[in-house]
Amino acid sequence: MDVEALYRACADDLYAYARTVVRDPILAEEVVAVAFERAVARQRRFDARRGSPRAWIFGIARNAAIDELRRTGRTAVLTHDPVDERHPDPADQLAAADEAVRRRAAVADAIAALPGRDRELVALKFHAGLSNAEIAKVLGISATNAGSRLHRVLTRLREACHVGS
Amino acid sequence: MxxxxxxxxxxxxxxxxxxxxxxxxxxxxxxxxxxxxxxxxxxxxxxxxxxxxxxxxxxxxxxxxxxxxxxxxAGSRPSRMAGWRPALAVMAATALAVPVAVVAITRDGGSEPMTLNAQSYEKGAGSGADSAASSPAPESGGSTGSSAGTEGSLRGGTTAVAPDATSKGGTAIEPQSRSADQPGQLSRSGTAVAPSPPGGGATSGELTRDRVVVRDVDQVVRVGRDQVGRAASRVTTIVQAAGGYLADSQVRERGSDAGATFQVVVPTSRLDATVAQLSRIGRLVRLDRSTQDVTSQAVSIGDQLADVRADRQSVRRQLAAAIEPKRRAALRRELQLLSSRIARLEGRQRALRRQTDTSRIQLAVVTSGDAIALPAPDDGKWGIGDALHDAGRVLEVIAGALLIGGVILVPIGLLAGAGLALRRRRRVAAADRVVDAA
Structure with missing residues (x-):
């Protein structure tokens, strides 16, 4: 198991996943670092027959994220500062004019509004590009269950797009 | 996909x-x-x-x-399973140790009669004498010691003997059960055989000083095909000389089924000497001894007799003092009842005494052609047969340990599996809750 190569290949996806789950850039950075530190310590225990290296590192990252969330008192931190309605951002006003940007914003809002488990699925599927079997491995559920949940999330995102457009 | x-x-x-x-x-x-x-x-x-x-x-x-x-x-952080490993190791070791201990205890339990036999021999050894010493070849081959120390019936293991061969050792025996003069013999099957208690009246006297026992012997002697008649007359002579009698006998001197069977009854005091003499009419093939302890029965009858006799004495005194005819008639009826009860008890006591004063020998005289399983003479060397025998015993013990281990391990494994599955499900649910709350 080449953890260094795995880090180069997965660090960005892992960060995206961690940030989607914990919703805090500093915490997400910590999760990624801890995940790879644990991977270095446990690299001899990796068994390729039990799953791909990506599924393995994402499983470690998930546990690290859960540990971080527990340590921070189960209170998630927002990824960005709340919007001050009294002073609208001029950039937002410009962007609102753009249909595509408005759709993306709607999707981003929809993702942010999803429950933690569904957000996690979005990160694993859309950001990290894991297969359903790998997602099932990471989450400790069956592939069928993973597929069902993914379909549910997809439906919600579709609805969000329709609302956004 | x-x-x-x-x-x-x-x-x-x-x-x-x-x-x-x-x-x-x-x-x-x-x-x-x-x-x-x-x-x-x-x-x-x-x-x-x-x-x-x-x-x-x-x-x-x-x-x-x-x-x-x-x-x-990060590396020194112990994994969750690491904490379980010692517990799992302890559980596995316990699950293995328990069946092994059970098998060991079971095997020790099976050797209990050996100790009893040896003890009974030691008890009788103090009286010295003779029958075993006077009949070295067949007798030393293995009479099974009687159990003077236990209630109920104890059947001595079958002892197969050959005149020229000592029976095969192979099972440990309690050190104190061996006598310097007449060491205990071990049969090939592992049954401990203490030498016959010193014979003569001393044997019964020693055994019955504290205990009342009924003793029986089952004996097989092999003779030449043409020597059945001579052996039968020898049996008659020996039995008569011992003061006993033949309760039953069947002799076939010729033919393919030549042989004889005898039901011999001899005074218990002469049992060992008679068995020794009967063993010498041919080649001793098998000798079984059984002893039934009837001490409690004898004591019970004696106590009941004493009580009823005392009652009868009391009734007699009352009868002598009674004047009223009705009262006297009632006392006489009671006296009759008590007397008949005493008679019954005395009958039982006599029957028991007959059983203990005499012993029965079931003697079979077989000829050379008869198929009697004889143990192979032991040359004292460890050969292929011994290896197979020992391997069989090892496999038997292993199979027993595996069976008991399975009986213990399967439920433990099922419980542990269910516990682990439940624990894993809870962990997954707890993790999902944490992620959901984020």
């Missing part, structure tokens, strides 16, 4: 396949899904360059532990 997802609803499966196509950027993919994929990808959090540098440093330290302490911290 979907593996077990064939269980998914076809519509769901189609939707997921369409999503895969959109994620792969296929031109034929659903445009709406492709747009959604692009929108979600646009919302992907990006690692800032500064954060990237910090991460690179930490990972570099982790990958090169010489310059990092973080790795040691």
């Amino acid at each position: 979907w593996g077990r997802e064939s269980q998914l609803d076809p519509e769901v499966r189609d939707e997921l396949e369409a999503l895969e196509a959109a994620l792969a950027g296929e031109p034929a993919a659903d445009p709406e899904l492709s747009a959604l994929v692009a929108d979600v990808a646009a919302a992907k959090p990006v690692l800032e360059p500064a954060a990237r540098v910090r991460l690179d440093e930490r990972i570099d330290h982790a990958l090169h532990p010489a310059s990092s302490s973080a790795e040691g911290e």
